[in-house]
């Protein structure tokens with residue numbers, strides 16, 4: 001049996017745009033209307049069904065819930081906050097607390113208010129004043145939550161939106177990309193100053209496990225380089241005031257982090273390329289069976305990631321970890337095996353404080369639309385009926401007891417890790 005320490009949070013995660021529905025004020029909606037993205041429409045209709053979602057969490061025995069505030073919903077127009085929306089978010093926090101579920105709040109989870117995006121979003125430093133107003137609004141109106149993340153996966157946002165051009169505003173411009181990254185660090189600094197003290201302020205980093213494609217010196221260097229650029233440069237920027245971008249180095253304000261979140265999903269292999277603009281090619285590591293996202297599964301990566309991030313000396317949370325599959329037995333195996341490695345990290349003295357499965361419910365998976373099913377709970381997108389899968393109950397058992405039983409370990413585990 002594997003026992004997690006008292007107070008270790010076992011919960012689930014979602015984000016506003018992916019579950020709420022009708023976020024008509026957000027840039028993703030704007031671009032969906034113009035045919036560039038799948039439409040989120042009513043999504044899981046969680047804006048109306050949030051009480052049901054929380055009831056389910058409580059019934060299933062989950063101890064924590066990470067969710068986000070939709071900036072465009074609380075600021076649908078420049079300078080005009082929507083009080084009712086703010087009250088709803090406060091209501092969600094209150095309900096969670098009443099149910100004994102620890103809330104964790106994210107302020108930016110990929111989407112922007114359309115008006116802010118059309119002004120150039122985070123490309124323009126001058127726009128950070130609007131971010132400041134948003135953060136102040138949160139400080140003045142939200143309470144009952146301790147853990148607040150400024151940004152979800154800032155590097156994923158930068159790369160998908162400004163390097164690969166797959167997400168709004170669909171740019172392929174590395175120079176602009178690193179400037180946006182530097183501005184996100186500045187935005188974090190603004191938020192940290194406003195929020196730290198009232199909340200414990202952290203950031204959520206996506207951390208793929210990168211391995212060199214071959215044993216060659218060049219591939220090994222390339223893997224190290226991307227590990228720095230993608231996994232660490234932004235954190236170092238926040239903590240040291242020097243941000244090493246893709247091409248240039250930026251001076252940014254030295255700021256702080258009260259905790260660090262890690263989203264871990266997959267393992268990728270890195271190959272060196274002879275192209276000064278690109279330098280490396282990254283692809284799925286192709287080990288074993290692939291999930292419905294086309295990702296390879298490597299449970300040991302959650303341990304490697306926690307170990308690498310422990311060097312920052314901060315309390316760590318696995319803020320997302322999950323699998324897109326219709327094979328729910330595989331989901332159970334995925335959870336048990338990743339938790340085995342989280343447990344290993346804790347046993348070695350790493351300061352891990354929680355684990356959030358992505359996701360509580362099936363939801364809108366960005367440019368992939370509704371096809372990938374990450375949920376512990378199945379959603380019928382016609383009726384919005386929620387049906388807990390077997391994995392939802394099994395994870396509930398783990399969460400309620402704070403332990404993984406011998407029976408589960410025998411059936412789904414990896415033996416000694």
Ligand code: FCB
Nearest residue numbers: 015152153156206358365
């Ligand atoms: C992460 C995102 C989250 C979800 C999962 C599958 O990168 O933070 O919104 O889409 O991937």
